[in-house]
Amino acid sequence: MATYTIIGGDQKQYGLVTEDNIRNWIAEGRLNAQTLIKLDGDAEFRPLADYPEFADALAAGAAAQTAPESLPAEAAGPVKTSGLAIASLVLGILGVVTCSVTALIGLILGIVALTKIKKSQGTLGGNGLALAGIIVSAIFLLMLPVFAALLLPALAQAKQKAQTFNCLNNIKQLSIAMKMYAADNKDQYPAATNWCVALQSYAGSTSAFHCPADVSGSRCSYAFNARLAGAEDGKAEPNTVMIFEASGGWNLSGGPELLLAKPRHGRVVVVGFADGHVEQVPVARLSQLHWNP
DSSP states (O other): OOEEEEETTTTTTEEEEEEHHHHHHTTTEEEEEEEEEEETTSSSSGGGOOOOOHHHHHHTTTOOOOOOOOOHHHHGGGOEEEEEEHHHHHHHHHTTTTTTTTHHHHHHHHHHHHHHHTTTTSSEEEEEHHHHHHHHHHHHHHTHHHHHHHHHHHHHHHHHHHHHHHHHHHOOOOOOHHHHHHHOOOOOOOOOOOOOOHHHHHOOOOGGOTTOOOSSSOOOOEEGGGGGOOOOOSSOOOEEEEEBBBBOOTTTTGGGGGOOSSSTTTTTTEEETTTTEEEEEEGGOOOOOOOOE
């Protein structure tokens, strides 16, 4: 049986409908000779009067013919919900866990969905979902500065912890290199004037001499306790300072006067001791450090 698509008085398309449906709506006065329809498979709409198969029905209903009314919703079949509208709302909601990153995409999709729904002539639904997606996405975008304010301090703290950990590893590596040097040189530590050069081949990498938090550009971020120069390994008091954070450069050596005035890792200074262990020493405890072997 032939099926047709109809443009109702509200300018929306309805269909597919059968010939019997059209005859019934002509009899009910919902369709007239000027109503635009097209046979399934045709490219263009034509007035109902151009279809000879409905001539008798039009003639019978001519006396009671009125302007076409909107067809019942069920005649048009189920309306498809816009997938973009759904995606807009979902991405907008996800903005709360993605720090508004997905909210920007949700806002764009919501606007696109609204445009497509309006142009669909009733074949697409989801107008409310698109609006909700736009609103939710916009709210989370406005909250982006709040998320940033909460996130940046946490990132800065995480970066500082990572740099402190690397610095601890560096001094530990240099302490081991110091003992390896002593083992190859009659158990004696190197001279204060060339300790970096002496340890370079034992450290394995020049990166061990540089703290990641040191922005001074110095080749070396550490100093050697000059009082241990030439000392015998294992003879010094275990808690004697051996290598410590300082600012000055390659082969720097000396005593407490070289300690950083402004610590690189919050309120602690990383210090390596004669027995090989490494500590994060709080600023308040720096004056209690042991410097004499």
